[in-house]
Amino acid sequence: MKRPILLAIVSATACLPAVAQEDWSLWETDWKAEAGLVLSPGAEQPALYRLGFGVDTNRVLDNGLVLGLALQMDAQQDHPSRPGFSGVIAAPVPGTPAIAGAFSGLARSPGMEDDGARSVLQTAYLYAEGGYGEVRLGRDEGIAKRFSQGAPSLFSTVSLHAPRLDPDGGAIVRTDHDLTGPAAKVSYTTPRIVGFKGGLSYTPDADVRGLDRDPVRILPGTAAYSISDAGEASLSFNHRFRESGVRVRASTAWSRADVDASPVSPVTYGTVETLSLGANAEWKDTVVGASWQGSDNGLTGRPGDYSAWTAGITQSALGFDWGVEYGRATDEAAGVEGESWRAGLARPVTESARIAFGYRHDQLDFTADAASYPLGGEGIVIEITLSH
Secondary structure (H helix, E strand, O other), rough: HHHHHHHHHHHHHOOHHHHHHOOOOOOEEEEEEEEEEEEOOOOOOOOEEEEEEEEEEEEEEOOOOOEEEEEEEEEEEOOOOOOOEEEEEEEEEEOOOOEEOOOOOOEEEOOOOOOOOOEEEEEEEEEEOOEEEEEEEEEEOOOHHHHOOOOOOOOOOOOOOOOOOOOOOOOOOOOOOOOOOOEEEEEEEOOOOOOOOEEEEEEEEEOOOOOOOOOOOOOOOOOEEEEEEEEEEEEEEEEEOOOEEEEEEEEEEEEEEEEOOOOOOOEEEOOEEEEEEEEEEEEEEEEEEEEEEEOOOOEOOOOOOEEEEEEEEEEEEEOOOEEEEEEEEOOOOOOOOEEEEEEEEEEEEEEEEEEEEEEEEEEEOOOOOOOOOOOOOOEEEEEEEEEE
């Protein structure tokens, strides 16, 4: 599989001189910028932020084929012990080893990190789109992450389905099936037919540190491991039923990858397999949905599974969006169970600004072979989102 990808990269590189000689007036370019600020009075991290800037340029050929390039640069300040969701969330009791889950990135270890602001090139890929679907080559999300459907949420950075920022470091619920992060990969998606759309992606090596998924990160006290030969398959459904007026969005995905650990690792890794599904239904001003994912975390010979689920509802009324979401997660490798919920209201202030106000709750419970760290909490949360 690696050889065809290498040939594709070489072919794309060979085309660069021709691209440089193109008439760029025929290319369409879109720019976007976004910023998010999360304020949590009384939290360990009372103010967190996220910034993003992206560009997409493409050209439509005479035969209808669209060729393009997409780039996205992001930066953020997250909880110093949990940047990118992964991190040490429990301490092992005497006589038990330090363990990290290959999929969840959550660990049981005697040490914790103190990370600061980070920035990364999240996406940088070439694409070709036509009547037979779309092909992407380069740094991008895996197909399982791209197709994932979660419970509706008022929040874009502290949601339960795909959390980006964590004021108290205690949110371990996540269902967006992100195995490889923004590592270089090749992917293919079919056209949408009668509401259905399929996709495949292959990642030779998950060797890029993303902001929301960091498969390269070696947590303090844990053995190093790497993820390679990652394959993902996903099927999505998006259709509005005319008679009832209900729009249904749903997806399911499966992924598998090899996990190679350091020879000094106290636990054994093999392959990591993950399954996920999610759906939501929208009619008039109401959206309701749920999502679930489960993974063996790549561990063999011992309990280590990670599983999580979420459910939520949003309703538009009186000029506001109202909503509540709830979720639970269990990580056997880290020895912890988590419960989270969000509730609040939101509304756009201008065409490019939105504010959400609510209450958040993140609680961790630990198993007999794991000791607690001071993570998690609850309180008021204010999220301000700017986009252009």
